[in-house]
Amino acid sequence: MRTTIVLPAIAAITACAVPVERNDDILAQALAGRTAGAAQRCVSTTPSQNIRVIDSRHVAYENGRTLWVNTLLANCPSLDPHNLVIVERGGSEICRGDRVRAAEPGAIIAGPTCNLQDWVPYR
Template sequence: MKRATFLTSALVAAAATGLALTPLAAQDTGDVEAEAEAPAPPSKGEARLAKLLEGRVAGEPVRCIRTLPNQRMQTIDGTAYVYGSGNTIYVQRTRDPSAIDDNNALVTNRFNATQLCRLDITTTVDRVLGFFTGTVFFDDFVPYTRVKPDNRAEG
């Protein structure tokens, strides 16, 4: 009786976790390998960020960036926040980039008036209705600097 109860419990546990109870020879693993080799197409946000970063090289990540009241910030849905313009821009992917939404405004309680740092307390608020929508946890900011073409290599 104990053995039957154990087998029943094992079957229920296997079904709950999604384990397949078919013999290994009967499982088709060819399709799984083909799917693993094919890269997933980039999302719209990743494609937009890649276009923004064309001709730029990533630098060493930094904990804080200098910000000014008129500094440009772009929100790329589900991907990153991009700060600055000109030769160097800073990309902030956050710890949960999928939560980045252009419909939300960032509200930051800064420790320093002229810098934005990874430890600053940042929340999001709905742009239209003004209600709290979440919390943002920053990672280091990655600078991307425009590459200058080397004219000496051409001649």
């Protein structure tokens, strides 16, 4: 008797679940209508513009009409679109080999570091 009560409750909960977007879908939306250019080792940044997370494997930097996308070698566990991105670098450029990690809002300790790869411009 107990299972007949629990199963309908589980079915009701899963029927209301919102479908989660796959990483490919999120990336495709960010790049919609843009064309890729030649990859570059570094991009110049200004303090007023920040890197944003597209998904756990892609970060982006927008400069004017160009969206620079960096595809990491593997998923970076701490990268989430809702988290603050921290770039460990030296200078006014963000380059291949620089490290990124993210911190959840209100967190004191940031997540693990991940190495950046080349930046691909999308215009």
